[in-house]
Amino acid sequence: MEEVKCYIPKSLSEALKIRKESKARPLAGGSDLMVAYYKGIGIAPTFPFPVMIITSLQDELGKIFMDEDNVVHIGALATPSDIASSPLIPFPVREAASRMGAPSLRNTATIGGNIANASPKGDLPQPLILLDASVTLKSEDGERTILLDDFITGSKKTLLRDDEIISEILIPPVKATHYFYHKIGMRRSNAISKLSLSAMFDIEDGVVRDFRASSGAAGPKVRRSREAEMLFIGLKIEDLPSRLPEFLEKWNAILSPHAMPEYRRVSTRRMLLAFIEKVSHGLEPGNYQ
Numbered sequence: 364m365e366e367v368k369c370y371i372p373k374s375l376s377e378a379l380k381i382r383k384e385s386k387a388r389p390l391a392g393g394s395d396l397m398v399a400y401y402k403g404i405g406i407a408p409t410f411p412f413p414v415m416i417i418t419s420l421q422d423e424l425g426k427i428f429m430d431e432d433n434v435v436h437i438g439a440l441a442t443p444s445d446i447a448s449s450p451l452i453p454f455p456v457r458e459a460a461s462r463m464g465a466p467s468l469r470n471t472a473t474i475g476g477n478i479a480n481a482s483p484k485g486d487l488p489q490p491l492i493l494l495d496a497s498v499t500l501k502s503e504d505g506e507r508t509i510l511l512d513d514f515i516t517g518s519k520k521t522l523l524r525d526d527e528i529i530s531e532i533l534i535p536p537v538k539a540t541h542y543f544y545h546k547i548g549m550r551r552s553n554a555i556s557k558l559s560l561s562a563m564f565d566i567e568d569g570v571v572r573d574f575r576a577s578s579g580a581a582g583p584k585v586r587r588s589r590e591a592e593m594l595f596i597g598l599k600i601e602d603l604p605s606r607l608p609e610f611l612e613k614w615n616a617i618l619s620p621h622a623m624p625e626y627r628r629v630s631t632r633r634m635l636l637a638f639i640e641k642v643s644h645g646l647e648p649g650n651y652q
């Protein structure tokens with residue numbers, strides 16, 4: 364029988380020491396790691412590296428709270444169920460969490476695992492990148508906070524060092540009157556994303572104060588076009604349609620025909636255009652899908 368070297372730290376500081384000394388890989392919900400090393404029914408998975416079960420760090424890494432600067436902190440061990448039920452978290456992230464897997468997965472998987480795994484089909488990075496979220500990484504040598512959009516560098520690739528642990532995800536204060544989130548999968552939930560899209564407007568006195576859109580599951584990485592987004596900012600809502608051709612030109616440039624089949628590019632464009640057009644016709648503030 365193969366042996367697996369496994370650590371169960373009692374505190375985050377102990378975990379960081381273990382990580383530095385043994386390079387043990389964190390195991391949180393295990394829903395990616397256990398599947399990746401699945402050996403067959405009735406056979407316990409074995410890993411060719413030491414693992415560290417970090418669910419013991421719930422007190423330090425499991426909390427969701429808002430600080431005095433209105434930044435929302437989501438502990439790396441927060442589950443999709445915790446996220447979906449937190450009123451502190453903006454709609455697109457809550458909605459994405461509520462549609463991940465089945466209830467059992469939503470109660471065991473973690474946001475830290477979803478981000479560290481960096482699968483292009485992972486549901487949480489897409490709306491988090493819309494909201495300019497950052498990730499805090501801790502090691503024995505200190506901590507660093509990186510924009511999530513920079514932390515995920517490609518399919519299954521991140522800037523995580525082998526002595527670091529993701530401790531939390533930070534969502535800066537955001538003001539939005541209209542949110543949109545949509546995931547296309549085989550079913551409403553318990554389905555891996557074929558495509559996902561988030562967008563948001565902040566409208567004040569009929570003028571666009573903020574607009575953002577991000578596309579997921581459609582290439583190696585979540586895509587946003589800040590250049591396209593800027594085209595709408597400062598416009599009166601009734602003037603949005605006149606900017607659409609220019610907007611679409613820039614937005615299309617981020618939808619790679621190599622990474623994304625034509626039907627997915629068409630679907631993403633249609634969903635986004637429908638939302639923008641509804642807002643330009645005076646759609647009531649709210650959350651839409």
Ligand SMILES: Cc1cc2nc3c(=O)[nH]c(=O)nc-3n(C[C@H](O)[C@H](O)[C@H](O)COP(=O)(O)OP(=O)(O)OC[C@H]3O[C@@H](n4cnc5c(N)ncnc54)[C@H](O)[C@@H]3O)c2cc1C
Nearest residue numbers: 391392393394395396463464473475476477479485486529
């Ligand atoms: C049946 C099934 C359905 C699924 N459905 C979906 C779905 O609908 N949407 C979706 O997005 N995903 C889905 N997944 C994938 C998976 O559940 C998610 O990616 C989940 O969020 C991973 O979290 P975890 O805690 O289980 O990660 P783990 O498997 O514990 O870890 C995954 C990776 O992250 C690393 N890691 C974990 N935590 C940390 C940390 N704090 N710091 C540094 N590294 C860390 C691990 O070392 C490992 O490399 C599904 C998986 C299964 C098996």
